[in-house]
Amino acid sequence: MTDASQTDASPAAPPAASVEPAAAAKPADALYLVDGSGFIFRAFHAIPPLTRSDGTPVNAVMGFTNMLMKLLADHHAEAVAVIFDSKRLTFRNDFYPDYKAHRPEPPEELKPQFGIIREAVEAFCVPSIELEGFEADDLIATYARLAREQGRPVTIVSSDKDLMQLVGDGVGMLDPMKNKTIGVEEVFEKFGVTPDKVVDVQALAGDPIDNVPGVPGIGVKTAAQLIGEYGDLEALLERAGEIKQPKRRQALIDNAELARVSKRLVKLDDHVEVPTPLEDLKVREPDHEKLLGFLRQQGFRSIITRVENEIRADGRLVDGASAPQPTASTGEAATGEAPALSPTANPRAQFDGKGSYELVQTAEALDRWIAAAYEAGTLAVDTETDSLTACSCKLVGISMAVEQGAACYIPVGHVGPDGAKAEGSLDLVPSDAPKQLPVDEVVAKLKPLLEDPTVLKIGHNLKFDIQVFGSHGIRLAPIDDTMLLSYVLETGLHGHGMDELAKLHCGYTPITYDQVTGTGKSRVTFDRVALDKATEYAAEDADVTLRLHHALKPRLVPERMITLYETIERPLIPVVADMEAEGILVDRAVLSDLSRDLGARLAELETEVHRLAGHPFNVGSPKQLGEVLFAEMGLAGGKKGKTGAYSTDSATLEPLAEQGHDIVQKVLDWRQLAKLKSTYTDSLQQQIDQKTGRVHTSFALAITGTGRLSSTDPNLQNIPIRTEEGRKIRRAFIAKPGHVLLSVDYSQIELRLVAEMAGIEALKLAFREGIDIHAMTASQVFGVPLDQMTGEIRRKAKAINFGIIYGISGFGLGRQLGISAGEANAFIKTYLERFSELAAFMDRTKEFCRRNGYVTTLFGRRCHIQGIAEKNPARRQFAERQAINAPIQGTAADIIKRAMIRIPPALADAGLKGRMLLQVHDELVLEVPEAEAAKTADLVRQTMEAAASLGVPLVAEAGTGHSWAEAH
DNA sequence: CATTTCACG
């Protein structure tokens, strides 16, 4: 890598290997340069208002102090300087007076904190530097250069993009709040060029915040592209005439000087006359009393506790190597971040995330944590594995948190950098492999705790961990799942991943998995992550989970969600975990035969389509297809959408095919087969698990806005059935020898629920009488007697019935039926007159939603609907349709979940060996011994029908067969 | 990485 300060003309290329001076093991002479000014502003905005007892705001001081302590502890930093901006005017204003001219005054609450922060730096005995006429960035650039000349690694503690030009060649950056290192790779991500080209990009793109002009009309993206192409700014400006885009060319020619000035503004001066020699940038041992006095003055109780513990621990201050172990049995050192400040403090935001997490490598330490967990009666657990597919992954480590801030990580499956394993007796471990307890010993010791009925185990998405523990013979119980707590409380308001919830409830961004393992091709599996890094990440996850539990669990009772959670969501976890682990047998030969057949037919269709078009093109490209069909061949059909592309979906193409356009029919056929091949016959073969020979989907429990499950990797809830061709794929889903597949599905459950929830007497009666419901509505709406019913009329009534479930609109129904919106509206009007309770139900539901922001299912599930009070009618009506649909779809989801929970014990009680494999919203698929098929079918059917007792009967129908195609 | 299309209930 070239020196960052040079600007040679090598083309911008992705960085080969990023230099990571901020990595764990560091030479003692590593230099840390803290961008003090930058950090003050970030701390101020990231941390909610806090005031000390005299009313002085101190949120930025608190954030700054935490950051500084973390830096000193985590990195064993010995050479550190905090660098501040001095007065406003700098040498840059000499040649560009407007530089940073529009910077607003700092907020009033921040002003008094500047001075206190300098006191804080002094109290920690860390050198602080500033120099009139120069920005902190210039001093940082200069010190970085000086240190590099002595071969010392440099870490710049900042996330300011203006400093990114310094990265590379032993200089790295560290964002202390996001806990992210910024190396060459990250700079490349941000600017699209290597660090030595950053100034050129900035010169072109400008920066409105600092009032750097740049070239108008050019942003970072374009700038990076240009610099990548021309090498550097000067070369670009000289050859600007060659640029093809006329506007861009002119802008560059007109503003060449402006770009040059901009470059001078953004280029840091690394030859400043420094006020303090490099050698003096050293952390000295602080005066403990002075430091504690300062902290007391600010009222930072939790920090004081930490500092006192550290002093007591070894007489030395802030040394990560001897950070206090959480003596959790007394609970003393594990005081999280109890708010010690005035009531303006937001207690939810007190979490700074940085407990002193312990790496557990000895039996003694493990015993101590197990004892602490027993004492607490509650623990958060999280497993780390080498892949995210629960069924076939290796256990790499376990983290536990017993109190806020008191968490540990127990590695059991880490390998050395060269892949050296460290299993078996510790004495035999090769020196370069990480030290860790044998997995069997850890499992044996944890099993009683994790199965103890008096100790609550908390996790986030425990369905995963249950499977991991299950494969080691541990049945995790009793449990609470923070993902599902959040889901029952706030479905529809936001997602329920841990990072999102941590930000929401703790105001904190945990280290991400990607940060630990890397991304893209440099990604490593978790078993290759260094132990200290793994500990930081994994223990933090457990800690955060525990904190989320504290934030969410107490809300269940007052918000009336405890029953839904305890009777439906929580009991479903192990049930679904078992289904995923079981998997379904898929016959690879059936799929590959289909693939071959489809491939041949696709090739034929493709040449046909090309022939009819007169030239070859990509049939799979909607863009090219639209051009061929509508522009070249002049078929009727217009543009649509904001992208301006022709619409070519089947709704558009089908009418054209019916008009006899051969090419369109062939395209539709091609589309269907291509879909079947790529999505199903090809990719499903890849999803067959090596070890089990079966396909293990993952059912998401907290994704949908209505309470339904969803299925991924692969999605087994959308296996084709509607067309004969697609249905063949179901022949590949089979039962193991001596078994059959049993499929049981609810008959018209959603329409039954409409009748029930809206209280439509005529519909309820019809369901009780077992009448053909679509024929019945047809006779009501169209006045045709049942004995004169035609298929066509029944089809229309069926479409209306579906429309009701979706929150009907004349336009939508009309399009579905191929009639005008006016005609459709007339049908709807008649329908609502015949079933008058329905209109009242829809109005009532919308009104409830407007008032409360959510709607509810029969079992009390809340679905929050966004946009119900929107002014924009389109968006509001969308929300209204959701509001009408959600209680229906959601209640159906509740009901099948209740059935799923009851089925495994019912089977066990009856001595039946059948296993549930799949759920497809209103259908359950089981694998049962052939001899038990009839008995099991009855039992499952009855359990499903009895899962809710309503004013309308629930009806379930069962089918069995060797394959899913036969069973359904 | 967003858009388009289409598979299911």
Added chain:
DNA sequence: GACGTACGTGAAATGA
């Protein structure tokens, strides 16, 4: 009468 339409999902391919 506005505004753009049925509700809920996930995956593959294209192309910027």
